Amino acid sequence: MLNGTEVLTTAQMRAIESAAMASGAVTGLDLMERAGAGAAGIILNQYPSARTALVLCGPGNNGGDGFVVARHLHHAGLDVRVGAAIGPRHMPLDARTMGHLWLQLGPISALTCDVMKDREFPPDLVIDAVFGTGLTRPPTGELALVLKETTCLHAGVWGHHAPAIVSLDCPSGLDLDTGNPLIRGQPLMGASAIPLPELTITFHSLKPGHLLADGPEYCGRVEIVDIGLHGSRAIIKVAFPQWESLRKPPGHKFSHGHALILAGGQAGAARLAGRAALRIGAGLVTLCPPEPIAPMPPDALMTHPIDTPLALEDVLRDERIRAICAGPGLGTGRAKDMVPAILKSRRAAVLDADALTAFADDPRELFKLMHERVVMTPHMGEFGRLFPDLAIRLQEDARYSKLAAAQDAANRSGAVVLLKGPDTVIAVPSGRPVSTHQVTEAVIHRADDVPWLATAGAGDVLAGIITGLLARQKQPLEAAALAVWLHAQAARLFGPGLIADDLPDMIPAVLRGLQKSQSSSSVATALPMT
Ligand SMILES: NC(=O)C1=CN([C@@H]2O[C@H](COP(=O)(O)OP(=O)(O)OC[C@H]3O[C@@H](n4cnc5c(N)ncnc54)[C@H](OP(=O)(O)O)[C@@H]3O)[C@@H](O)[C@H]2O)[C@@H](O)CC1
Ligand SMILES: Nc1ncnc2c1ncn2[C@@H]1O[C@H](COP(=O)(O)OP(=O)(O)O)[C@@H](O)[C@H]1O
Ligand SMILES: [K+]
Numbered sequence: 001m002l003n004g005t006e007v008l009t010t011a012q013m014r015a016i017e018s019a020a021m022a023s024g025a026v027t028g029l030d031l032m033e034r035a036g037a038g039a040a041g042i043i044l045n046q047y048p049s050a051r052t053a054l055v056l057c058g059p060g061n062n063g064g065d066g067f068v069v070a071r072h073l074h075h076a077g078l079d080v081r082v083g084a085a086i087g088p089r090h091m092p093l094d095a096r097t098m099g100h101l102w103l104q105l106g107p108i109s110a111l112t113c114d115v116m117k118d119r120e121f122p123p124d125l126v127i128d129a130v131f132g133t134g135l136t137r138p139p140t141g142e143l144a145l146v147l148k149e150t151t152c153l154h155a156g157v158w159g160h161h162a163p164a165i166v167s168l169d170c171p172s173g174l175d176l177d178t179g180n181p182l183i184r185g186q187p188l189m190g191a192s193a194i195p196l197p198e199l200t201i202t203f204h205s206l207k208p209g210h211l212l213a214d215g216p217e218y219c220g221r222v223e224i225v226d227i228g229l230h231g232s233r234a235i236i237k238v239a240f241p242q243w244e245s246l247r248k249p250p251g252h253k254f255s256h257g258h259a260l261i262l263a264g265g266q267a268g269a270a271r272l273a274g275r276a277a278l279r280i281g282a283g284l285v286t287l288c289p290p291e292p293i294a295p296m297p298p299d300a301l302m303t304h305p306i307d308t309p310l311a312l313e314d315v316l317r318d319e320r321i322r323a324i325c326a327g328p329g330l331g332t333g334r335a336k337d338m339v340p341a342i343l344k345s346r347r348a349a350v351l352d353a354d355a356l357t358a359f360a361d362d363p364r365e366l367f368k369l370m371h372e373r374v375v376m377t378p379h380m381g382e383f384g385r386l387f388p389d390l391a392i393r394l395q396e397d398a399r400y401s402k403l404a405a406a407q408d409a410a411n412r413s414g415a416v417v418l419l420k421g422p423d424t425v426i427a428v429p430s431g432r433p434v435s436t437h438q439v440t441e442a443v444i445h446r447a448d449d450v451p452w453l454a455t456a457g458a459g460d461v462l463a464g465i466i467t468g469l470l471a472r473q474k475q476p477l478e479a480a481a482l483a484v485w486l487h488a489q490a491a492r493l494f495g496p497g498l499i500a501d502d503l504p505d506m507i508p509a510v511l512r513g514l515q516k517s518q519s520s521s522s523v524a525t526a527l528p529m530t
Contacts, residue, residue: 002237002239002440002443002477002478002481003239003240003241003242003245004237004238004239004240004443004481005205005206005237005238006205006206006236006237007205007206007207007208007210007211007236007237007238007444008204008205008206008207008236009177009207009208009236009403010133010176010177010207013133013204013205013207014133016204016229017031017229020229020230026228026229027094028061028093028094029094029097029098030228031203031227031228031229032061032064032065032068032094032095032098033068033098034225034226034227034228035065035068035168035203035225035227036064036065036066036067036068036069036071036072036098037068037072038201038203038225038226038227039065039068039069039166039168039201039225040068040069040072040073040076041072042199042201042223042225043069043073043125043127043166043199043201044072044073044076046199047124047125047164049124050078050124050125050164051078051079051124052078052079052080052081052121052122052123052124052125053070053073053078053079053080053081053123053124053125053126053127054080054081054082054083054115054116054121054123054125054126054127054163055067055069055070055073055080055081055082055083055126055127055129056083056111056126056127056128056129056130056146056150056172057070057082057083057084057085057099057108057111057129057130058084058085058111058129058130058131058132058143058172059085059086059090059091060091060092060095060131060132060134061092061094061095061132061134062129062130062131062132062133062134062168062169062172063084063085063091063095063099063129063130064091064092064094064095064096064097064098064099065098065129065132065168065169066082066084066127066129066168067082067088067095067098067099067101067102067129068098069127069129069168070082070102070105070106070127071098071101071102071105073125073127074105074106078125079121080105080106081106081109081115081121081123082102082106082107082108082109083108083109083110083111083112083115083116083146084099084108084109084110084111085111085130085143087099087108088100088103088108111130111142111143111146112142112145112146113142113145113146113149115146116146116149116150116153117149122161122163123163124161124163124164125163125164125165125166126150126153126163126164126165126166126195127166127167127168128150128165128166128167128168128171128172128195128197129167129168129172130143130146130147130172130173131170131172131173132168132169132170132172132176133169133170133176133207135172135173135174135175135176135182137182138173138182138183138184139172139173139182139194140184144184144193147172147173147193147194147195148191148192148193148194150165150194150195150196151191151192151193151194151195151196153165164198164199165195165196165197165198165199166197166198166199166200166201167195167197167199167200167201167219168200168201169200169201169202169203169207170200170202170207170209170210170215170218170219171194171195171196171197171200171218171219172194172195173193173194173195174194174209174215174218174219175209175398175399176207176208176209176210177207177208177209177399177401177403177404178208178209178212178213178215178398178399178400178401178402179208179209179210179211179212179213179214179215179216179218179401179402179423180209180213180214180215180398180399181193181194181214181218181398182398182399192218194218195218196218196220197218197219197220198220198221199220199221199222199223200219200220200221200222200223201222201223201224201225202222202223202224202225203224203225203227204224204225204226204227204229205224206222206224206238208236208401208403208444209401210222211238211423211444211446212401212402212403212423212425212444213401213402213423216446216448235440235441235442236403236440236441236442236443236444237440237442237443237444237481238443238444238445238446239440239443239445239481239482239485240485241482241485241486241514242514242518243514243515243517243518244518245474245478245482246280246281246482246511246514247515248281248472251283252283253283253284254283254284254320255283256281256282256283256284256471256472257282257283257284257320257322257323257468257470257471257472257473258282258283258284258285258286258318258320258321258322258471259274259277259282259284259285259286259321259322259323259324259325259467259468259470259471260285260286260288260315260321260323260324260325261273261274261277261285261286261287261288261324261325261328261464261467262288262306262312262324262325262326262330262334262338262342263287263288263289263290263293263328263329263330264289264290264329264330264331264334264354265289265290265291265331266329267287267289267293267303267329268329269328269329269353269457269460270287270289270325270328270329270330270460271287271296271301272328272457272460272461272464272500272501272503272504273325273328273460273461273463273464273467274286274287274301274325274464275301275461275464275504275505276460276461276462276463276464276465276467276468276503276504276507277323277325277464277465277467277468277471278300278301278468278504279465279468279504279505279507279508280464280465280468280469280472280483280486280507281468281469281472282323282467282468282471282472283471284302285300285301285302285468285471286301286302286303286304287301287302287303287304288303288304288305288306288312288315289303289305289306290305290306290307290334291305291307292305293305306338308337309337309338309340309341310341312338312341312342313341313344313345316341316345316347321347322347322348322470322471322472322473323347323348323349323350323467323468323470323471324342324345324347324348324349324350324467325349325350325352325463325464325466325467326338326339326342326349326350326351326352326355327350327351327352327353327354327355327356327377327463328352328353328354328457328459328460328463328464329353329354329460330353330354330355331354332354332357332358333358334354335354335355335357335358336358336359338355339351339355339358339359339366339369340369343366343369343370343371343374344369346371346373347373348373348374348470348471348476349373349374349375349467349470350374350375350376350377350463350466350467350470351366351374351375351376351377351415352376352377352378352459352460352462352463353382353459353460353463356376356378356382356385356386357382357385359386360385360386363385363386363387363413366386366413367412367413367414367415370413370414370415371414371415372414372415372416372428372429372476373470373476374414374415374416374476375415375416375417375418375466375470375476375479375480376409376413376415376416376417376418377418377420377459377462377463377466377480378417378418378419378420379419379420379421379459380419380420380421383405383409383419386409386413387405387408387409387412390405390408390409391405393405402419402421402423402425403425403427403442403444405419405425406418406419406425406426406427406442407427407430407441407442409427410427410428410429410430411429411430413429414429415429416428416429416476416477416480418466418480418484420459420462422446422447422448422451422454423444423445423446423447423448424444424445424446424447424484425442425443425444425445426442426443426444426445426477426480426481426484427441427442428441428442428476428477440477443477443480443481443484445481445484445485445488447484447488447491449492450488450491450492452491452495452496452497452498453487453488453491453498455498455499455500456499456500457499457500457501458487458491458500458503460500461487461500461503461504462483462484462487464504465482465483465486465487465507466479466480466483469482469483486507486510487503489510489513490502490503490506490507490509490510491503491506493506493509493510493513494506
């Protein structure tokens, strides 16, 4: 079981809202009131000295949330002005009701740039409730100008002090499924066409756009308001480990698993992977270069030369070998020979780097041998070699997400796909639950707080950590999700100046940290997201 925070796509969020309303458990108006009241509570708590607020309401239910926030801020004593894109009577029913409730307290101005330039009303807060999950196309006309104007307000160019911008659900104009801003044409150099809030308040759960691509940079801090929706079985998670799932049970080295790391001539990259596999607790790790290599004493890694696929098949007769890593420093020619033998053995395996590139000419050759215990770990370049159409679509279609691309790749290949980057996405082929408890089909991990992780060889270490966890008989999705977290946390603990060689040696400190934070209490506590 993976622990973590649930993430819902906008379609899943709408489905949950509709199901709750259809069941009669709650009305749309109740949900909107809870969303707006919850958001206002957070705003009042985080900006206790704010005296004035300007609320920008769009044409849909996000605008409805804006009216609710306006009402609660007014009742808390703030001087509140409201601008709306259209009159309440043209808005959806719940938003209309909330608009009429606001009208009992104050007027609504037309939402134009003039509202935002009023020198008589310098707001302490600007509440961005223009678009949420219902954004279908790039904003145009006056609304596009208004959204752009919020970034000018933020910079204080209109002479009055810079207000704090708070967005409801998302910065308006951000696609909550992809994390891409929907902008027609190219934004001006250095200027954002959509709000850059310091706080985004979303409802019920995170959406992929809060985590993927540029989403985090646009959203600022993200807070979640519980609006009382239950029973969702989110298939996407931001996962974080529990010490329990990494603790080693009593046993001997073979019971903790034997991992093979196929190596090329120099074995440098494979050595990085091997050390990581050992550090994460595989009982035994053997490097397999094509020819004998000079030992590097003292070294806990074993070596066993394997020169041909037949020799590999022979070695794999040993059932104690539970996981194989192929790719780091392997060479594409050797990878092309060896990978079919690995896949035919049906062992848990990680395919990275050259093991992926070797099949660029005919990915189907790889996919037809695939099985569900294989984790492929491409970076975007390798992904494009195996899934060129998906990579092109990612570049060209702002509404196609990295999550959807990884899911499509997992479905096409039949493997678990871990697509790397500052936002790493892991997807399993759909319709193939890994176990009866396992409903998670995808994991998103954001690590842009550790840019120094993007260093040569870091990917080899990641492949090694996953291999070690597979040797310890973790399920592939769990192994991949735990590894991505441990890898980023190792980089975080080391700090700037990190090189890949440092990563395996930071794993013990990461494990100690987890153990300390979670084993002192009998109730396992989840680590905060970092
Ligand atoms: N449902 C619930 O119970 C709850 C919902 N909640 C809240 O509702 C939000 C979702 O509401 P929503 O679906 O009404 O979408 P929203 O983001 O307000 O925008 C849709 C409007 O904008 C329009 N439009 C779209 N693109 C446009 C463009 N480029 N330029 C101009 N117009 C454009 C679109 O028009 P259309 O595409 O139909 O022409 C439509 O009129 C969600 O984010 C959350 O804040 C919470 O209260 C919790 C309970
Ligand atoms: N900007 C970034 N911030 C944090 N992590 C990153 C960033 N860019 C890449 N990464 C991570 O760094 C690692 C780099 O792996 P990879 O591209 O395979 O490098 P190599 O092939 O040199 O080992 C991956 O785990 C990836 O997710
Ligand atoms: K918004």
